[in-house]
Amino acid sequence: MSITLSRRLFTTREFRNMIETGVLGEDDRVELVDGEIVEMTATGHRHATCVRKLNHLFKKVGDRALVDVQNPLGISDGDDFYPDFVLLKPRDDVYSGAIPQATDALLVVEVSDTTLEFDRTVKLPRYAAAGVPELWIVDLKSVRIWVHRKPLDGDYGEVFDAHPGDVLQVSELPDVEIKVKDILA
Numbered sequence: 001m002s003i004t005l006s007r008r009l010f011t012t013r014e015f016r017n018m019i020e021t022g023v024l025g026e027d028d029r030v031e032l033v034d035g036e037i038v039e040m041t042a043t044g045h046r047h048a049t050c051v052r053k054l055n056h057l058f059k060k061v062g063d064r065a066l067v068d069v070q071n072p073l074g075i076s077d078g079d080d081f082y083p084d085f086v087l088l089k090p091r092d093d094v095y096s097g098a099i100p101q102a103t104d105a106l107l108v109v110e111v112s113d114t115t116l117e118f119d120r121t122v123k124l125p126r127y128a129a130a131g132v133p134e135l136w137i138v139d140l141k142s143v144r145i146w147v148h149r150k151p152l153d154g155d156y157g158e159v160f161d162a163h164p165g166d167v168l169q170v171s172e173l174p175d176v177e178i179k180v181k182d183i184l185a
Contacts, residue, residue, distance in 0.1 A: 015032040015080050033078075033122060065173065066095075070084055073086055074102065083109065085109035086105050088100050089105075101130075102127065107134045110135070110138070112137055112140060119137050125155060127151070128153075128154050129151070133150075145168065163180060164185070165180070
């Protein structure tokens with residue numbers, strides 16, 4: 001006898017309602033990917049240190065962007081991610097009325113210690129399809145940053161990797177220079 005199982009997929013609205021009503025706790029490390037609730041890996045020491053460095057380094061943007069760390073970013077009706085670091089377009093209401101959307105991002109950064117393949121094969125195409133203008137994937141194991149710019153048809157038209165001797169600029173804030181070694185060291 002064979003049994004056919006069906007999966008129940010969720011929308012971002014349903015997912016957020018589960019968080020707001022306490023079905024999913026604020027400390028639950030989950031994201032919505034293609035309508036499925038996916039458990040995220042635990043944050044290790046190197047990962048947490050890198051996120052703190054990003055937060056510190058990008059303070060220089062001042063009022064030209066809002067720094068957002070490990071908070072929700074709306075991607076699509078079936079994808080709700082919690083990127084490690086985001087520079088958002090500044091708004092007077094600081095997004096108090098709704099969760100920022102991918103189109104509100106100037107830069108998204110995912111820090112990968114154990115999640116590089118997931119970040120590159122699952123998250124990256126969704127960020128590109130949603131119009132995130134620039135995505136950095138910090139590869140802690142290979143000690144480099146994968147830079148993706150110019151989203152086009154679920155991919156990025158400009159891709160390169162940066163190493164500790166390089167300096168990066170955010171395409172939306174070209175006067176902001178970040179030394180790669182300061183992120184990876």
